[in-house]
Amino acid sequence: MPGSRKPWLYSLLLAFIALAGPASAEAPATIRILADRHIYARESNRVRSIGNVRITYKNTALTADEVETDIQERTVEAKGKIVLSEPERTLRTDRLVYRFGERAGTAGNVTAQVDAFYFEGRRIDLAADTLRLENGSLTSCSLPSPHYRITARSITVDREKRVRARHIAFYLGKTRLFVWPALAMSFDRKGSGGVSPKVAYSRLAGPSAGLAWSLPESPRTKGEAYLGLSARRGPVGQGRFERKGKFPLRLNVSLREEPPYTQARDVLLDRLPEVEVGFPEARLAKGFLTLTPAVSAGYYRERPSLSRTTRLQAQAALLGPQLGGSAFRTRPELQAIAARYGSGDRYSVVGLGWQSDYLLRGEPAFGLGYFKRAASGTTPFLFDRIDLAEELQTRLALGGAPNRLNLLVQYDLRHGGVYNVEFALNWRYHCLEPRLTWKTRQRAVGLSLVIVGVGGT
Numbered sequence: 001m002p003g004s005r006k007p008w009l010y011s012l013l014l015a016f017i018a019l020a021g022p023a024s025a026e027a028p029a030t031i032r033i034l035a036d037r038h039i040y041a042r043e044s045n046r047v048r049s050i051g052n053v054r055i056t057y058k059n060t061a062l063t064a065d066e067v068e069t070d071i072q073e074r075t076v077e078a079k080g081k082i083v084l085s086e087p088e089r090t091l092r093t094d095r096l097v098y099r100f101g102e103r104a105g106t107a108g109n110v111t112a113q114v115d116a117f118y119f120e121g122r123r124i125d126l127a128a129d130t131l132r133l134e135n136g137s138l139t140s141c142s143l144p145s146p147h148y149r150i151t152a153r154s155i156t157v158d159r160e161k162r163v164r165a166r167h168i169a170f171y172l173g174k175t176r177l178f179v180w181p182a183l184a185m186s187f188d189r190k191g192s193g194g195v196s197p198k199v200a201y202s203r204l205a206g207p208s209a210g211l212a213w214s215l216p217e218s219p220r221t222k223g224e225a226y227l228g229l230s231a232r233r234g235p236v237g238q239g240r241f242e243r244k245g246k247f248p249l250r251l252n253v254s255l256r257e258e259p260p261y262t263q264a265r266d267v268l269l270d271r272l273p274e275v276e277v278g279f280p281e282a283r284l285a286k287g288f289l290t291l292t293p294a295v296s297a298g299y300y301r302e303r304p305s306l307s308r309t310t311r312l313q314a315q316a317a318l319l320g321p322q323l324g325g326s327a328f329r330t331r332p333e334l335q336a337i338a339a340r341y342g343s344g345d346r347y348s349v350v351g352l353g354w355q356s357d358y359l360l361r362g363e364p365a366f367g368l369g370y371f372k373r374a375a376s377g378t379t380p381f382l383f384d385r386i387d388l389a390e391e392l393q394t395r396l397a398l399g400g401a402p403n404r405l406n407l408l409v410q411y412d413l414r415h416g417g418v419y420n421v422e423f424a425l426n427w428r429y430h431c432l433e434p435r436l437t438w439k440t441r442q443r444a445v446g447l448s449l450v451i452v453g454v455g456g457t
Contacts, residue, residue: 129159141431202444250278274298310342330356347379367395402428
């Protein structure tokens with residue numbers, strides 16, 4: 001009867017399909033079809049299955065309202081409410097042409113899930129190891145109205161779970177934040193890389209906005225970059241790359257980005273650009289000491305001093321042994337910097353101090369640090385000069401990943417009072433992780449949005 005499944009026809013179909021497979025030493029895989037009703041066309045060797053159709057082949061399953069199967073080619077044409085389930089991806093669509101033997105096909109008006117990411121597109125082309133969408137979107141947010149999504153003219157996902165998209169637009173809710181010509185990232189959790197928008201404001205530099213992205217990590221390499229536009233400074237950017245192995249290397253490139261060690265409150269510095277090369281750590285005194293050297297070179301322009309010239313700088317940190325146990329650790333440190341400028345000036349800094357951390361569940365929860373610095377020579381720049389000759393640091397970390405609050409307070413022991421306060425707050429809101437920072441010395445605030453599973457963990 002029409003409303004029942006017919007076991008005799010089901011067995012007949014299995015026999016036909018098995019006979020249709022290529023002759024080999026191993027028995028061919030069998031396509032198994034269940035449906036409310038089957039119509040078999042002997043002339044074309046095709047089967048039309050209607051109502052509650054379920055097809056299985058190896059580790060792939062297909063459900064649909066109606067399916068026409070070419071037994072010889074192992075190809076199906078499905079209609080209606082379709083769900084295709086493969087080991088690493090799931091597709092939902094209303095029309096599908098699929099070749100079971102090749103795990104390949106095409107679909108229209110499709111939604112797909114690969115790991116924890118969701119894709120939508122007008123058309124999708126499937127292959128065994130890749131998928132390609134046209135006029136599609138992607139998100140890691142499973143809500144009916146996702147908090148964010150990235151649209152693109154084309155999106156390709158390869159077997160290594162690398163995503164490449166062209167002509168993208170990033171939406172926060174229904175608001176388009178920015179457009180970008182291309183995007184490449186990975187959502188493999190073994191080495192996630194991704195993209196996140198950033199906005200910032202400082203009293204001197206004004207507002208700025210841009211994109212930060214990280215390269216997929218590997219056992220030997222990792223990297224990140226930022227490219228943005230500042231209202232008062234124009235294009236700004238920064239990139240970091242690190243390689244481990246036989247020839248380890250650390251490389252930092254900066255364009256008009258404020259260096260993290262800038263201490264002068266009212267100084268605006270442009271690095272045009274600056275390149276820093278870090279060398280591998282050297283173990284000294286049978287591992288008792290650790291030396292970390294680096295060299296940087298660049299052209300600098302500073303306001304309001306209007307100084308502009310080149311600088312070549314060598315720096316090194318000598319770390320002593322780490323002392324303490326499971327709840328407390330401390331380590332002494334010696335710092336040395338020597339700089340030579342295009343103006344002929346020379347400037348050097350020597351610093352000595354220590355840092356201590358109190359641990360909670362294996363993570364630093366409270367820290368103290370003391371540093372004393374002395375300088376000699378002359379420099380044409382204000383940002384190089386030592387503002388904080390004797391410093392006491394306190395650090396506080398509350399919570400754990402992904403919700404965490406970090407607080408750094410720097411005290412000026414020579415002149416008295418608080419020199420600087422830095423505040424950073426991370427919290428996860430479903431599929432987004434906003435990060436808020438505030439620095440009192442530069443009077444700067446920053447906000448970035450990390451996509452969970454792509455730009456962060």
